[in-house]
Structures are given as structure tokens and as C-alpha cells.
Amino acid sequence: SAAPAERGPLAGRRVLVTAGPTHEPIDPVRYIANRSSGRQGFAIAEAAAAMGADVQLVAGPVHLPTPSGVTRIDVETAREMAMAVDAALPADIAIMVAAVADWRTAGAAEQKIKKTGGALPVLELAENPDILAELAKDPRRPALLVGFAAETENVLDHAQAKLARKGCDWIVANDVSGDVMGGSDNAVHIVTADGVESWSNLPKDQVARKLMEKIADAVVR
Numbered sequence: 001s002a003a004p005a006e007r008g009p010l011a012g013r014r015v016l017v018t019a020g021p022t023h024e025p026i027d028p029v030r031y032i033a034n035r036s037s038g039r040q041g042f043a044i045a046e047a048a049a050a051m052g053a054d055v056q057l058v059a060g061p062v063h064l065p066t067p068s069g070v071t072r073i074d075v076e077t078a079r080e081m082a083m084a085v086d087a088a089l090p091a092d093i094a095i096m097v098a099a100v101a102d103w104r105t106a107g108a109a110e111q112k113i114k115k116t117g118g119a120l121p122v123l124e125l126a127e128n129p130d131i132l133a134e135l136a137k138d139p140r141r142p143a144l145l146v147g148f149a150a151e152t153e154n155v156l157d158h159a160q161a162k163l164a165r166k167g168c169d170w171i172v173a174n175d176v177s178g179d180v181m182g183g184s185d186n187a188v189h190i191v192t193a194d195g196v197e198s199w200s201n202l203p204k205d206q207v208a209r210k211l212m213e214k215i216a217d218a219v220v221r
């Protein structure tokens, strides 16, 4: 990783970002995944580094270059992401953008599952750790903890409920009923205890810069 920018509003601050999907293995050749490209999270990491922060980016499996000035830790599964987040602490600010798989298979098969000509295989699922909710309860909780919420309906209602349930400070809610996941633009609502701020549809790098400016305003006093 390159040295962080020496100047900027976030100079000296440690920022932790999670991004991308997770992959949960079914067997050695198959996995459960989602449509996250990692673009919004990578753009946020890049914007934070450009503002002088010391940025650690915990990335699920994505096809993106590492933003300049960012330390990247690659992971595959939700449990690996949880361990990488733990290892990256402490942080002043954490922004959890990853689309973490809610479930993994209860036990991945060690060999490729074969068609038997008989009964269909049944995937038994187990719940993954909630990395954001656990970080909110951790003694090393960052002073500003931001979650994302991808919703396909009732976006603000779900986001407000999520803010309370997760114990984070802000939720950045986006409507993913269109082609947001993997796309280049994002229309988000910033949900905080003070209310809701809705931004127009913007390229993901502009959403990232605006969000990091709002974060810098909140933490640099």
C-alpha cells in the first residue's frame, strides 16, 4: 500500500471500510453469492484516503483495483471478513458497505457434490455473524459507525428499523430494486438519529466523496 496523503481533513484518522460480496462455499467448486460489485465501498475507501485517512479496506471477492493509498485485506467468506475486521481494529471511523451473506451452508462438502440420479441435494444453512452489529457492541467500537442498507421496498422504514437494531450511528440506505448492485450510480438516503437526508442519483464516486465530507464534518470538530 502507498503512504496515505499527509494532509487533508482526515489526516491521522484510521478508517475501516468493508466492501463487496462474500462467497460462501457449497462444495469445492460452488458457492452462494450476491450481486455486489464492491464499487461503492472501494470508492469510499479511495475518497477517505484522498482526504488523508489511514484506510484499511476489507474486501470480499471483487474484480477491482486497489485504490491508491489504501491497505487492502482480501477475504472470501463472512466469517473471514469478521476476523479481518477484528484484526483491523482499532479504528476511528468504520463504514460497513459489504453485502455480507446472511447465511452460509451449515457444512460445505469436502468433495464436489455429484448428481446421483435420485433425490435432489438439500442445502442446510447457518446464520453468519453480523459484523456490524458485533462491532457496535465491541469495547473498541469506532466513534463513528456507519452501516449500509440495501433494500428493494419500503427503503426508509427498513433503514430506520435497521439503525436501531444494529446500534450504528448512521445508515446509508439505497434502493437496489433497479440495477444499483453492480451499476455505476447510486441514490442514497442518510438516516441518522436527527432524521433523513436524501441525495439525488449520483455516480458512486460522487456519493463516496459526499459521504466522506459529511463524515469529516461530523468527526473533525
Ligand code: CTP
Binding pocket: 018, 078, 096, 097, 098, 099, 100, 101, 102, 128, 129, 130, 131, 132, 133, 146, 147, 148, 149, 150, 162
Ligand atoms: N452486515 C454485516 N454483517 C452481516 C450482515 C450485514 O456487517 N452478517 C452489515 C452490512 O455491511 C451493512 C448492514 O449490516 O452495513 C446492513 O446490511 P443488510 O443486509 O441491509 O442488513 P441485515 O441486518 O442483514 O438485514 P436484511 O438483509 O434481512 O435486510
Ligand code: CA
Binding pocket: 100, 101, 102
Ligand atoms: Ca443482509
